[in-house]
Amino acid sequence: MPKLSFKGLEMPESPIRKLAPFADKAIEEGKKIYFLNIGQPDIATPKVALDAVKNSDLDILSYSPSSGFDSYKTKLAKYYVKNGIEVKAEDLIVTTGGSEALLFTMGSITDPGDEVIIPEPFYANYNGFAVASGVTVKPVESHFENNFALPPISEFEAQITDRTKAIIICNPGNPTGYLYTQDEIQKLADLALKHDIFIVADEVYREFVYDGVEHHSIMSLPELKDHAIMVDSVSKRYSMCGARIGCMVSKNKELMATALKFAQARLSPPTFAQIASEAALDTTDDYFLEVNEEYKERRDTLIEALEAIDGVEVAKPKGAFYCVVQLPVEDTEDFAKWLLSEFDVNGETVMVAPAAGFYSSPGMGLNQIRIAYVLEKQNLMKAVSILKMGLQAYNNR
Known part of the structure; x- marks a missing residue:
C-alpha cells in the first residue's frame, strides 16, 4: 500500500467529535443524549439572516x-x-x-x-x-x-x-x-x-x-x-x-x-x-442583550449544580459559553465513553468533551472535561443530575 503522509498520520483527532461513534451507537439503542460536548448554540438564528437567503432572487x-x-x-x-x-x-x-x-x-x-x-x-x-x-x-x-x-x-x-x-x-x-x-x-x-x-x-x-x-x-x-x-x-x-x-x-x-x-x-x-x-449585521443590540443574559443564567445554573457534587470543581468563566470542570476520576475520556456505552438513567445519558485534547502537553487535563452550556436551563439541570449519578456509579464499579 502506498504510504500516507507523516502530517496526516500526526493529525490529532478532535476531542469534541471523536466520541461520536459512541454517541451514534447510544442513539441506535434508543438512548436520549444531552449534548454538553459541542459548542452548537440552541439560540435561534436571527430571522433577518434566514429571510435574506429565502428571499434571494x-x-x-x-x-x-x-x-x-x-x-x-x-x-x-x-x-x-x-x-x-x-x-x-x-x-x-x-x-x-x-x-x-x-x-x-x-x-x-x-x-x-x-x-x-x-x-x-x-x-x-x-x-x-x-x-x-x-x-x-x-x-x-x-x-x-x-x-x-x-x-x-x-x-x-x-x-x-x-x-x-x-x-x-x-x-x-x-x-x-x-x-x-x-x-x-x-x-x-x-x-x-x-x-x-x-x-x-x-x-x-x-x-x-x-x-x-x-x-x-x-x-x-x-x-x-x-x-x-x-x-x-x-x-x-x-x-x-x-x-x-x-x-x-x-x-x-x-x-x-x-x-x-x-x-x-x-x-x-x-x-x-x-x-x-x-x-x-442588521441584528439589533437587543438580540445580544437577551442572548448574553440567557448564557449568564445558564452559566450560573450550571456552576451551582456542579459545585454541589462531591469532588467536582469548576473554573468560573467570564465569557464564551464553556467551562472546564475537574471530576473525581483519573481518565475522563474513559468516563465519557462509559457514559455513552454503559450508563443511562431511564434511557437518558450525557456526552461531554474530555479536556486532555485541549492540551498540547502529554498527560495534562486527564481529570478534566469541557462543558458547553448551550442547553436550556431545565435540560442543563437534568444533564448535571445524570452526570452526578454517572460519577457515583462509575466510581463504585
Whole structure:
C-alpha cells in the first residue's frame, strides 16, 4: 500500500467529535443524549439572516470575489468600528469559517519547522492547523486554580526562539471561558513588539462576556498595526455555525496580500452564506442583550449544580459559553465513553468533551472535561443530575 503522509498520520483527532461513534451507537439503542460536548448554540438564528437567503432572487449562484463580497466587508468593517476596532474593508478577507482564517494565517506567517506559542488549554483544532502547516506548538500552561488567567509573560518569553513566529490566544477562551484583561492584552502586545512576532487573536466569542466586564481586542492597540491578526466568525455570534463564514483581519498590508493568495487558491467563500451573514449585521443590540443574559443564567445554573457534587470543581468563566470542570476520576475520556456505552438513567445519558485534547502537553487535563452550556436551563439541570449519578456509579464499579 502506498504510504500516507507523516502530517496526516500526526493529525490529532478532535476531542469534541471523536466520541461520536459512541454517541451514534447510544442513539441506535434508543438512548436520549444531552449534548454538553459541542459548542452548537440552541439560540435561534436571527430571522433577518434566514429571510435574506429565502428571499434571494439570484438567477445564477456564482463565485464571489476571493476576499468576499465588497458589500459584506464594508458592512462588517462598520460593525468592528462600532465595537472600537478601527479597520476598513480592505483590512478583511472573508473566509470559510474561522477555521479557514486560521489556516490562511498559519500559511501566511509560518514555514515548516517554525513555532507558535499558545497558552494551554486551547481550542483543540489549533493543534491540527499547526500539524497541517508543519509548525510546532510551544505550550505555556495556564492553571485551573486561577480560572486559566494569562500565565506570567516570563513563561512566554522563555519559549521564544529564532523560529517563533506568533503567539496565539483565544479571547474569550475556548475551552476555558477566560476573558483577558486590558493589562494582559497590553503585556502580550509589548512582548510581540519586543521580539517582532505576530499576535493572533481568535475573537469569535467577543459578544459573550458577563459580570460587567469588557472585551479588549488585540486590534484596538494602534502600536500593533503590523503585528496583530484577528480571526472571527459568525458561527457563535449569530448562532450560524452551518453558514461557515469567518474572516481574517489585519492592518498589515503585506500580510493581507499574502493571505489573499491563499484565498484565491480556494476560489471564494460561499455565496448564500455571505448573503445571510451580511443580513445578520442588521441584528439589533437587543438580540445580544437577551442572548448574553440567557448564557449568564445558564452559566450560573450550571456552576451551582456542579459545585454541589462531591469532588467536582469548576473554573468560573467570564465569557464564551464553556467551562472546564475537574471530576473525581483519573481518565475522563474513559468516563465519557462509559457514559455513552454503559450508563443511562431511564434511557437518558450525557456526552461531554474530555479536556486532555485541549492540551498540547502529554498527560495534562486527564481529570478534566469541557462543558458547553448551550442547553436550556431545565435540560442543563437534568444533564448535571445524570452526570452526578454517572460519577457515583462509575466510581463504585
